[in-house]
Amino acid sequence: MKTIIEPFKIKSVEPIRFTTKDERIKLIQQAGYNPFMLHADDVLIDLLTDSGTSAMSSKQWAGIMDGDESYAGSKSFYRFEDAVKKITGLKYIIPTHQGRAAEKILFSTVGGPGKYFPNNTHFDTTRANIEFTGSEAVDLLNETGKHPEIRADFKGDMDVEKLEGFIKKTGAENIPICFLTVTNNSGGGQPVSMKNIKEVKSVCKKYGIPLFLDACRFAENAYFIKKREKGYADKSILEIAREMFSYADGATMSAKKDALVNIGGFLAVNDASLAQQCRNLLIVTEGFPTYGGLAGRDLEAVAQGLEEILDEHYLQYRIRSIEYMGDKLVAAGVPIIEPPGGHAIYIDAKRFLPEIPPEQFPGQSIVCALYIEGGIRSVEIGSVMFGKYDKDGKLIPPPMELVRLAIPRRVYTQSHIDYVIEVIIEVFKNRHSLKGYKIIYEAPMLRHFTAQFAELN
Numbered sequence: 001m002k003t004i005i006e007p008f009k010i011k012s013v014e015p016i017r018f019t020t021k022d023e024r025i026k027l028i029q030q031a032g033y034n035p036f037m038l039h040a041d042d043v044l045i046d047l048l049t050d051s052g053t054s055a056m057s058s059k060q061w062a063g064i065m066d067g068d069e070s071y072a073g074s075k076s077f078y079r080f081e082d083a084v085k086k087i088t089g090l091k092y093i094i095p096t097h098q099g100r101a102a103e104k105i106l107f108s109t110v111g112g113p114g115k116y117f118p119n120n121t122h123f124d125t126t127r128a129n130i131e132f133t134g135s136e137a138v139d140l141l142n143e144t145g146k147h148p149e150i151r152a153d154f155k156g157d158m159d160v161e162k163l164e165g166f167i168k169k170t171g172a173e174n175i176p177i178c179f180l181t182v183t184n185n186s187g188g189g190q191p192v193s194m195k196n197i198k199e200v201k202s203v204c205k206k207y208g209i210p211l212f213l214d215a216c217r218f219a220e221n222a223y224f225i226k227k228r229e230k231g232y233a234d235k236s237i238l239e240i241a242r243e244m245f246s247y248a249d250g251a252t253m254s255a256k257k258d259a260l261v262n263i264g265g266f267l268a269v270n271d272a273s274l275a276q277q278c279r280n281l282l283i284v285t286e287g288f289p290t291y292g293g294l295a296g297r298d299l300e301a302v303a304q305g306l307e308e309i310l311d312e313h314y315l316q317y318r319i320r321s322i323e324y325m326g327d328k329l330v331a332a333g334v335p336i337i338e339p340p341g342g343h344a345i346y347i348d349a350k351r352f353l354p355e356i357p358p359e360q361f362p363g364q365s366i367v368c369a370l371y372i373e374g375g376i377r378s379v380e381i382g383s384v385m386f387g388k389y390d391k392d393g394k395l396i397p398p399p400m401e402l403v404r405l406a407i408p409r410r411v412y413t414q415s416h417i418d419y420v421i422e423v424i425i426e427v428f429k430n431r432h433s434l435k436g437y438k439i440i441y442e443a444p445m446l447r448h449f450t451a452q453f454a455e456l457n
């Protein structure tokens with residue numbers, strides 16, 4: 001088989017700035033050992049997130065010029081609405097400025113104290129928006145999904161038995177919506193099988209609970225279904241996506257992922273009265289229902305991006321580029337979540353740095369080392385992001401300590417990725433010299449964005 005190449009050529013380039021290791025040692029210290037606090041200009045390869053970092057196509061840029069900026073009834077809104085309906089088949093499409101705005105509106109409407117929202121694994125903003133209303137966010141990931149070293153096809157699946165048990169214990173009336181995140185970002189970007197979506201739907205239906213997809217990476221998930229699940233090899237990505245959404249009563253989406261844009265999102269629902277309540281709130285917090293916090297040009301770019309994401313050549317390259325990086329790291333003995341997911345490589349910090357306990361944030365230690373060694377920016381997804389405290393102030397760590405290297409869409413070439421691999425392997429070889437960290441400042445919510453750290457001796 002021949003090399004799978006980038007299915008595009010480059011028309012416009014953006015230089016990246018080189019720094020020295022000595023400069024980076026100072027810069028990361030000034031940033032409180034939190035890469036979110038670095039100036040992006042001081043980063044060589046930015047793998048902090050795949051969110052809003054996509055390179056837009058020439059057609060998307062053409063759409064930017066073509067956007068209709070009418071306050072109400074913009075033609076760009078109707079193009080956007082058509083594009084979302086074509087894929088989701090959902091009835092009411094509400095544009096928002098990004099995914100969390102859709103979450104905020106939805107949970108403000110259906111959440112509140114005493115309510116519970118199950119998911120395979122809640123993403124950080126989803127969890128925060130649920131908890132902000134006084135509700136509880138519950139993760140019901142299948143057991144295999146919690147073990148980074150076990151290779152399985154659909155490690156994003158929800159544990160259906162646990163879901164049913166949870167509903168019986170909690171009472172269906174206290175569960176306004178059940179969620180499935182496709183792919184499961186916080187659990188390693190792992191896909192959810194069509195079989196699981198169907199089974200979760202059937203349990204939800206039995207108890208009268210609506211099922212929503214957190215659909216940020218629906219196309220990457222659809223591609224995994226095509227490649228790995230029996231009966232889907234000959235179906236198009238659009239057909240698979242449509243089937244996925246056919247089991248859903250609604251969806252939230254950050255268009256900053258699989259719609260290949262730098263800003264945007266939506267909430268989509270089938271229930272007319274829920275749509276009306278959400279639109280009323282949208283007008284207060286985002287804008288009129290035909291733009292919802294976006295410019296007409298943004299809606300145009302989302303509509304175009306949703307067409308491009310369904311291209312199988314693109315998805316083959318996308319998934320292969322992550323797998324390529326995973327193969328090389330595994331061959332060098334670097335512990336990662338296997339098999340790699342759709343949008344990122346997740347280093348297993350527990351196995352990478354077994355001598356640093358969760359209370360000393362092994363993931364953060366790797367994140368800082370990757371920056372110092374090679375100017376690469378990544379993010380901790382472990383006790384910094386999801387750790388809680390018990391009543392005595394002792395850390396309750398999440399099940400996994402991970403470092404995520406998210407790959408922006410259509411941005412870096414294979415030689416960039418080869419460089420990243422070299423840096424990771426170098427840090428891995430020198431892992432015994434890495435130190436733990438302690439937090440010296442933290443915000444009450446989503447602390448990972450602004451926390452400040454100090455190195456331990």
Ligand SMILES: *Cc1c(COP(=O)(O)O)cnc(C)c1O
Binds near residue numbers: 216253265
């Ligand atoms: C990014 C993301 C969100 C939130 O979207 P934003 O556009 O960043 O607000 C929600 N869920 C998942 C799974 C995500 O990856």
